[in-house]
Amino acid sequence: MMTTPAVTDSSELLDVLVREYRDALVAYAEKMLGDRGLAEDVVQETTLRAWHHIDRLHGMRGSVRGWLFTVTRHLVVDSVRKPHARRELVGAAYAEPPSVADGTAAVNDTIVVAGLLRRLPVEHRAVLVHLYLYDRSINETAGILGVPPGTVKSRHHNALRKLRGALGTDAA
Numbered sequence: 001m002m003t004t005p006a007v008t009d010s011s012e013l014l015d016v017l018v019r020e021y022r023d024a025l026v027a028y029a030e031k032m033l034g035d036r037g038l039a040e041d042v043v044q045e046t047t048l049r050a051w052h053h054i055d056r057l058h059g060m061r062g063s064v065r066g067w068l069f070t071v072t073r074h075l076v077v078d079s080v081r082k083p084h085a086r087r088e089l090v091g092a093a094y095a096e097p098p099s100v101a102d103g104t105a106a107v108n109d110t111i112v113v114a115g116l117l118r119r120l121p122v123e124h125r126a127v128l129v130h131l132y133l134y135d136r137s138i139n140e141t142a143g144i145l146g147v148p149p150g151t152v153k154s155r156h157h158n159a160l161r162k163l164r165g166a167l168g169t170d171a172a
Contacts, residue, residue, distance in 0.1 A: 011054075013054060013057065014047075014050060014051055014054055017047075017050055017057075017064065017068065018047055021065060021068050022043060022047075025043045025046060025068060025069065025072050026039050026040055026043045027039075028069060028072060028073075029042045029043055029072050029075075029076055032073070032076045033076060033079075033080075038079065041079075042072060042075045042076055042079060043072060045075050046068060046071045046072045046075060049071055050067075050068065050071070116163055116166050116167070119162070119166060120159055120162060120163070123155055124155050124156075124158060124159035124162070125159070126145060127141060127145070127152055127155040127156050127159060128156065128159050128160075130144060130145070131152075131156060138152050138153060138156075
């Protein structure tokens with residue numbers, strides 16, 4: 001167990017502490033943080049705290065070295081826990097986070113399509129529902145609705161034309 005170095009002046013004690021323990025404290029902090037610059041920042045804060053408590057350290061019974069390493073460990077833990085610890089690395093490339101579909105676009109499309117379908121005559125709407133919603137063929141739809149396949153084709157064509165017109169798109 002190491003006690004306070006034999007010095008008479010408080011500022012001299014701080015100089016001795018920095019000279020004797022700085023490199024070991026930086027190595028200790030760097031081992032925990034994995035970053036030399038952050039480790040040096042932590043040791044600088046440790047030194048500042050030692051300076052603020054120099055009177056206590058001057059007459060301390062016990063290990064000044066242990067006190068310094070304990071303060072350093074607490075500062076490392078605090079720095080890792082704080083939100084600002086997620087620092088940006090110089091030269092690191094920023095990548096957009098993957099987009100997460102929240103479903104709002106699909107809900108909006110459903111609302112728009114439902115509103116447009118309500119504007120169509122029942123016969124046209126029935127053809128679109130069977131062809132697109134139930135994924136039926138023209139012949140199957142004709143059989144279910146009891147109309148010829150040509151009628152299903154013309155209702156399908158007219159329904160799509162009306163929907164395009166309501167949307168303001170003229171593309172076929």
